Amino acid sequence: MSEAQRLDVTETDALREELRKLRRINASLMDRVERSSDMSANAFSMFETAISLEAMVRERTSQLEDALGQLAKANSDLAAAHSSADAAQMRLRDAIESINEGFVLFDADDRLVLFNEAYLGFWPELSPHMREGMEFSEIAHLAAQHERPLGAVVAPDRWVSERLAKHGIADGGHVQALCDGRWVQINELRTSEGGIVGIYTDITEVKAEDARARALELAERNLVLQSTLDTLSEGVCMFDSAGRLSAWNGALGHLLGLGDDPARALACHGDLLDWCRKGMGMEDHGCLDWRQDQGHVSQLCPAGDRRFEIRSTRTGQGGQVFSFTDVTDMLTAQASLRETAETLERRVSERTAELLSVNARLGQEVAERRTIEAALTQAKIAAEKANLSKTSFLAAASHDLLQPLNAACLFVAALGDKRLALPTRALVSQTATALESVEDLLEALLEISRLDAGAIQPEISHFRIDQLLQTLNVEFTPTARAAGLQLRMETEPLWVESDVRLLRRILQNFVSNAIRYTASGSVRVTCGVEGDQVRVAVIDTGRGIDSSQQEMIFEEFRRLDTRSQGKGLGLAIVRRAADMLGHRIWLHSAPGEGSTFAITLPLGRPVAASEGDGVTAPRDRSMQGRRVLVVDNERQIQSGMRTLLGGWGCQVATAGDYGEAVRLFPEDERPDIILADYHLNDGETGDRVIAQLQAHFGAAIPAVMISADRGEELKTQLAASGTPLLNKPVKPAQLRALLRTMLP
CATH class of the missing domain: 3.30.565.10 (Histidine kinase-like ATPase, C-terminal domain)
Known part of the structure; x- marks a missing residue:
């Protein structure tokens, strides 16, 4: 209702009240006149009274006619206002009926004022009960009784309470799911008069499209995950938070003997435990148990004549991932290598004993040379043959001799940098030349010994x-x-x-x-x-x-x-x-x-x-100018390695951890090889530092691990990654021989 209409109604009511008062006054005067006639028979008095009453009646009648005229005008204006209001209300109804969204209006007392057919379309069961003047709470209860919203099907009272709370706030939109599968977005806002206007929009298609997009994205992710799993040589299976099998790869069936379809035998985590422990006789030491703690577990588990490395990882969604790697062949190869090493050590011992025996015979033959010329010739021949048998010994001795020789070269070089008299400087130069000659000789001897020993x-x-x-x-x-x-x-x-x-x-x-x-x-x-x-x-x-x-x-x-x-x-x-x-x-x-x-x-x-x-282009195995990165947390060891490798012509950079090592090299440079101690500061390990450095430099840089740990676990770990291991104290000759084989 407009402001003009409300003013017309107020004025009409005032005129009606004034007319009612005039009628009461007129009735009182007439009653008084009648009582006066009964009490006094004086005609003159009655005449005076009649004249007075006539004047008063005339005056009041005039006022009554004016009031009636104003009332008629007010009624006319009110009828015109009602007609205009009805036309405006009709146009408003036509306007809200023309929109696709549901429209509903409540007044300040939260009573239904106006709604359109689209609004009733969301609640077809409520259509016979809907009427203007209903409170919103009645509509909410009716919707819950007819189980129109999906939430009302499960807990109608809770849904009504939550819906009334959201309606009372009326500061934005929210989404409701209907029991017929549709989704409606409800936007409610307060009007200037304190009422609430609501717009109901059907977003079922939007929701369906969003669901399809999410399903497509999930399918693509599952496809990528499955493709990744299928490329792994390890057998992998993943269980969800309820222990159901959710993903696996083909290698799992091959390793565990499950065939091409592991899902047929492993529907849940319990099936995996039964198959591994009972079917395969695997001793998993609890590695296959369902864990509640986060982290990674790795265990070497026997299963009959086979050995598996099992890794268990808990996912962020409460599931668990298991991976199986058959390491039987690797362990067999390691055992064979150990046996070969023992055989070689035994052969070296036997050869050493033979050399000692030959040396003893040579001494005896030399003592008898003065008396027997023929024995001298045979002794010479035996000595030459024995010299061929010393090839492996010569190779090892040459390596060990190179270390003090390099130290001597470093001392001579340091002496040459000092201020010396010319004769002394000449002696230093001659000494350096002699040492270089000896080093060349030892290098040649080493090459001959490597050729004879079949190392090349x-x-x-x-x-x-x-x-x-x-x-x-x-x-x-x-x-x-x-x-x-x-x-x-x-x-x-x-x-x-x-x-x-x-x-x-x-x-x-x-x-x-x-x-x-x-x-x-x-x-x-x-x-x-x-x-x-x-x-x-x-x-x-x-x-x-x-x-x-x-x-x-x-x-x-x-x-x-x-x-x-x-x-x-x-x-x-x-x-x-x-x-x-x-x-x-x-x-x-x-x-x-x-x-x-x-x-x-x-x-x-x-x-x-x-x-x-x-x-x-032949490979130059010289270490001259090679850039060697040494990672060790002991400064004395860094100094010793710097001196040793620098004596071999290497460019040595030393660091105590990953961060210090990265800062030693500009973006366009990287080391030729990495020498890393296994145990570093703050629990950091050398294998992790090597992996970080290779990722930082973007290349598979050759690396050597150095450690005083002689345990089998570390050897197995490094053998799996292909990283050579040198035990402390490091033998310089052994280190140099290894660097020669690894550097391109």
Whole structure:
């Protein structure tokens, strides 16, 4: 109702009240006149009274006519206002009926004022009971009685209480689920008069679309999860919070003998326990039990003649994940390796005893040399044979000798940095040269011992010989120029089949000897095809070698010119490497005619450019300039490792933990190898630091673990990850040999 209508009603009521008062006054006057007539018969008095009453009646009648005129006008205005209000109300009803959403209006007393058909569409059972003037609480109870909202089906009283509370707040929207599957969004707001207007919107399609999107997303996630599980070699099964099997992979059925469909045998967690413990006889030590605590459990469990590593992890949703890894073969291999190591140790002990026995015999033969010439010859032959048996001993001794030798080189280098008199500085320089010569000698001895012991295995590949010869040309041209010689390479793009690293060593010795023993002239390298072979020859213009000495020069420590700086080991290395590869060595020389050293190689086949490029560059196993990262929490050990590795030519960086190690290298740099102690500060371990560093640098950097822990658990853990382990105290020779094999 509008303000004008309310004013008209108020004015009409006032006029009616005034008319009622006038009628009461008129009735009183008439009654008084009648009583006066009864009490006095005086005609004059009655006349006066009649005149007075007539005047009063006339006056009151005039006032009554004015009031009636105003009342008629008010009624007319009120009728017009009612007509306008009815038209406005009709237009309002038409407007709210035209909208798709349900519309409802309650006054300040929370009584129903207005609603549309769309609103009744949400409550079709309530339509016969709906009427204007109903309180909202009546409508809520009717909806609960007819179980229209889904919440009212389970707990009608609670639903009514919650609905009345939300209606009383009326500060926004909320969503209700109906029992017929529809969803309605209710938005209620207060009007300026204190009433409540509500808009009811059907969002069933929106909800359905959202459910479909969520279902699709869940299906995609399940597909990704299943694909990930299927790629694992470990058997994996996942149970939900109720212990039901929710995910698994094909490897699970293979490892546990469940067939292609593990879900048929393992419907719940209890089935898994029964199958593993009773069906397989597995001793899981409680690893398969359902746990309430968070975290990760790992256990090695026997099952008959097989061994499984079982990992159990609790999920955030209250479920549990189990993974099974068959480590039977790995444990068998470890046992075999231990047995092999014990056999090797026993053989070394036996060989050592044999060496001691041979040495004893040699001493006896030397004592008898003065009396028996024939015994002397036999003793010499026996000594030479015994020398061949000492190859493994020589290899170990060479490693151990290199450590104090490197320390001596460090001391001499430190002495050379001081201010010294010229004669003293010359002595220091000569000492450094002598130590370098001894180190070269030990390195050559080590290489010979590795060849004899079979520590170097040939890696046969197909590559172009001209590319290898070109690298030698770059390497030896400065040396030849310094000696006043001309070095020429006459090459052809021929493919050969050999070990590129060993062949490079052979040709290096040929060219090096030719330059060393040629006083003037030239050194020429040629290659050509001879049948199904490729012949590579190094021809010099030196003084030549007599035929009686040509076989001798391939023995250890044999030099024709004792004034040269050679050690007499280069050609010995050539013979051993050639024998290992099955290549034939040729020597043609005569005094005054120079010498020709040649080797014949099998013809190779062309390979792809990438493959060929990869094999033509031989691997340089020198540690000069190698960047080594040492992670140890003891500063003294850092200093010792820095001194030791620095003496080998490495660039050493030391750190106490992961954070310190990362700060040592710029973004575009990384170490060539990592040496990490296992037990670090604050419970941090070396394997975790290695994994973090490899992830930080974005590459699988070679790594060595160093630890005083000699337990089998640590060995098994590192063997599984392929990380070598050195026990403290670290032997420098052992460390150096390991670095040589790991560095590319």
